[in-house]
Amino acid sequence: MAKVKIASTWLEACSGCHMSLLDMDERIVELIQAGVEFTSTPITDLKHPPEEGVDIGIIEGAIGTDLHEEEAKHLRKKCKILIAIGDCAVFGGIVTMRNYFSREEVLTRGYLETESTKDGKIPTSDELGKLLPKVKAVKDIVKVDFYIPGCPPPADSIYTALKELLGGRVPVLKGDLLKYD
Amino acid sequence: MEKLFLKINGNEIEVEPGLTVLQVAKSFGIDIPTLCHHDQLSPIGACRLCVVETKQGTLQPACTLPATQGLEVETESPRVVEARKFILNLLFAERNHYCMFCEASGDCELQNMGYRYGIDHFAFSPYQTKFPTDFSHKYILLEHNRCILCRRCIRACSDLAGHYVLGMVNRGAHTMLSPDMESPLKASSCVSCGACAQVCPTGSLADKIGAFRGKADEMTKTKSVCANCSVGCGILAFTKANHLIKIWGEWESPVNHGILCELGRFSPLNEKRKRVLQPIIRQEGRREVISYQDAIKKATQKLKEAKNPGGIISPKTTNEALEAFNILFSTSLQSKNTGLMESYNEKAVKLSADGCLEDILIANAVVLYKVDPSTSHGVVASWVKKAVTKGAYLYIVTDEENSLSFYATETFKTSEADKLVNTLENSKKVVVILNPQVESADLEILKKVKAVFLPLYKSANSLGAIKKGLNGFFEKSDVALIVASDFSGDGNLLASLQDVSYLIVISNFVSPLTERANLIIPSATWLETSGTFTNLEGKTQDVSSIMEAPEGVKTDKAIIEDFMKALG
Ligand code: SF4
Numbered sequence A: 001m002a003k004v005k006i007a008s009t010w011l012e013a014c015s016g017c018h019m020s021l022l023d024m025d026e027r028i029v030e031l032i033q034a035g036v037e038f039t040s041t042p043i044t045d046l047k048h049p050p051e052e053g054v055d056i057g058i059i060e061g062a063i064g065t066d067l068h069e070e071e072a073k074h075l076r077k078k079c080k081i082l083i084a085i086g087d088c089a090v091f092g093g094i095v096t097m098r099n100y101f102s103r104e105e106v107l108t109r110g111y112l113e114t115e116s117t118k119d120g121k122i123p124t125s126d127e128l129g130k131l132l133p134k135v136k137a138v139k140d141i142v143k144v145d146f147y148i149p150g151c152p153p154p155a156d157s158i159y160t161a162l163k164e165l166l167g168g169r170v171p172v173l174k175g176d177l178l179k180y181d
Numbered sequence B: 001m002e003k004l005f006l007k008i009n010g011n012e013i014e015v016e017p018g019l020t021v022l023q024v025a026k027s028f029g030i031d032i033p034t035l036c037h038h039d040q041l042s043p044i045g046a047c048r049l050c051v052v053e054t055k056q057g058t059l060q061p062a063c064t065l066p067a068t069q070g071l072e073v074e075t076e077s078p079r080v081v082e083a084r085k086f087i088l089n090l091l092f093a094e095r096n097h098y099c100m101f102c103e104a105s106g107d108c109e110l111q112n113m114g115y116r117y118g119i120d121h122f123a124f125s126p127y128q129t130k131f132p133t134d135f136s137h138k139y140i141l142l143e144h145n146r147c148i149l150c151r152r153c154i155r156a157c158s159d160l161a162g163h164y165v166l167g168m169v170n171r172g173a174h175t176m177l178s179p180d181m182e183s184p185l186k187a188s189s190c191v192s193c194g195a196c197a198q199v200c201p202t203g204s205l206a207d208k209i210g211a212f213r214g215k216a217d218e219m220t221k222t223k224s225v226c227a228n229c230s231v232g233c234g235i236l237a238f239t240k241a242n243h244l245i246k247i248w249g250e251w252e253s254p255v256n257h258g259i260l261c262e263l264g265r266f267s268p269l270n271e272k273r274k275r276v277l278q279p280i281i282r283q284e285g286r287r288e289v290i291s292y293q294d295a296i297k298k299a300t301q302k303l304k305e306a307k308n309p310g311g312i313i314s315p316k317t318t319n320e321a322l323e324a325f326n327i328l329f330s331t332s333l334q335s336k337n338t339g340l341m342e343s344y345n346e347k348a349v350k351l352s353a354d355g356c357l358e359d360i361l362i363a364n365a366v367v368l369y370k371v372d373p374s375t376s377h378g379v380v381a382s383w384v385k386k387a388v389t390k391g392a393y394l395y396i397v398t399d400e401e402n403s404l405s406f407y408a409t410e411t412f413k414t415s416e417a418d419k420l421v422n423t424l425e426n427s428k429k430v431v432v433i434l435n436p437q438v439e440s441a442d443l444e445i446l447k448k449v450k451a452v453f454l455p456l457y458k459s460a461n462s463l464g465a466i467k468k469g470l471n472g473f474f475e476k477s478d479v480a481l482i483v484a485s486d487f488s489g490d491g492n493l494l495a496s497l498q499d500v501s502y503l504i505v506i507s508n509f510v511s512p513l514t515e516r517a518n519l520i521i522p523s524a525t526w527l528e529t530s531g532t533f534t535n536l537e538g539k540t541q542d543v544s545s546i547m548e549a550p551e552g553v554k555t556d557k558a559i560i561e562d563f564m565k566a567l568g
């Protein structure tokens, strides 16, 4: 059976969704045996999807900086099917809390004013992404094909969605597999 | 009456006239989703989630659409489903519906509808405007960011509870729920009845103490009766791991129909008094913890040796405990020296034979006779406000300020109380709400009024106790037993105990009374007790234990029975 290549990344998020992905436990092996190949993922510690592209791209996390925007666009180009997993990727999620403040307020509070900060400094390195005025859901930047909401999504939801896609079907999440919290 | 024939989802059905399509569908087990609708509230058709498709191809809200002859509707057609998804997407796009940090997540009706219609992302990006959050109120949290403007809270506050605090201000996307006219909830005319929080379908109105403590599904729900006044409102208590999380009004209760007051809904959650947890004896000025068995032995021995054993019991304990108390004194101790922690004018009690709270709602005139129910019998105040809203006249007899005087047609000084007789002459249905501690002179005046009388006894089971012959303190006693429940004992009671040389107090909490006691035995609170209370109308209602008492702490009834066993 031909390999089904998956690349995943996390953007503005907590990594919880990838923890849920790992929570599939032995079913990861089952997926690999069924032909799945995990290429670049935070788990395999490879940053860039292979040149030739992948079948399925998975994004955890919202779009919070210009780098996230770039990365989402890049993965979109490199994959056939793009899945947004977790509330941050799907809706914007918890990280949209900062949308109620200006960037300056957020940076000042985060780097200079927290109770435990002494002589803080707002980082300026060019390698860091610049905060966008507002955090956005992935679908606000690139076309998303499937959504697996949840904070984090249950491992069962991720497994079911992948299994359905592998079987050539369109996943529909219902019941306990569809949750927002 | 003429029957109606209509078709729902192709099935012909026959119904009585006067129903909405939603009601009809429900009675046939067809589930039409709703959001702004609530079974206890009059429908206003605000959210349109309940739309159904008619044969003519229009979408109509089922909650307000009357079932008429020949009507044909589809409740889940593709157009209907599409419209519902569209509405949900509009609701999710307005304000902030990121569920992972919302108090209501898991209990939220909007969220459930999102799940039901498979909303797996927001079709429209939320418009990310920060709405205010009002934390000012002592008990209620108003989080405008989660509000869907369904107006359930407004209808509950006004139509069910009679308080008319909430309303909407502004229009369109700027529409905001507003207490009074844009006042913080705390500074508004809100009386903290909590009805609004009980009906809110989202995380917009919640009670602070119960907030973020889990989903209702994971809690134990127990129906019982509020013990904080003699109205006897039905409650639904939510507990988790023996912690009281929140209290709702029981919609099915014939007494309060789901409405509560601050005392009923919030004060039990806010209990800060120190519990008595072990029997304590005071000997030679020292306090010592003793075993329960020793406490019973000591207490009964003292009572047996007494010349004139006396007993006073709280009107907040169950009828079953009152009965046991009466038997303990009449049979085991052969004493008639018993009393109650409250005293009432027996004549006022007799006046009230067949009054019931519902009478207030259909009265043409209501009299508040030397009572102000707002802070002590909140639901009675609610009913009075509702009666006035419906057009009843309100007369208040008082020399003091009365919190309902704003609603009064006329207020009389107590010296002019006899003016009532003429004033009420032409009123068809008069309800006199009175303080049952009034003087006999007051009763002479009231007797001349043709009315239904409702005496506002102070406590949950005052009337139960009076009916068992308990009213007022005893005369004199050398060894006394006081079953105090949560009463602390006011100056009058403490004064009447002057001659008591040995005082045994069965109490929930540490209080001036337990300070005065020689022997203290801990008792279960009403939240931890099952039995019955008799409310001011004479209804005897079941009280169920909502929580477990601390280890080794028994109910009044069980303790009194142990006394009887020890006395043989
Ligand atoms: S109100 Fe309901 S839908 Fe909105 S965030 Fe809270 S749980 Fe989610």
Ligand code: SF4
Binding pocket: B140, B156, B157, B161, B163, B164, B165, B166, B179, B189, B190, B191, B192, B193, B194, B195, B196, B197
């Ligand atoms: S607590 Fe009661 S009085 Fe206050 S706003 Fe809510 S419903 Fe109205």
Ligand code: SF4
Binding pocket: B146, B147, B148, B149, B150, B151, B152, B153, B154, B177, B199, B200, B201, B202, B204, B205
């Ligand atoms: S606060 Fe709650 S009940 Fe009131 S309008 Fe908003 S969502 Fe509806």
Ligand code: SF4
Binding pocket: B226, B227, B228, B229, B230, B231, B232, B233, B256, B259, B260, B261, B262, B263, B264, B265, B376, B377, B378, B379, B380
């Ligand atoms: S009116 Fe009385 S019984 Fe009803 S909730 Fe208030 S205190 Fe409890």
Ligand code: FES
Binding pocket: B033, B034, B035, B036, B037, B044, B045, B046, B047, B048, B049, B050, B051, B061, B062, B063, B064
């Ligand atoms: S439930 Fe009918 S319009 Fe809201």
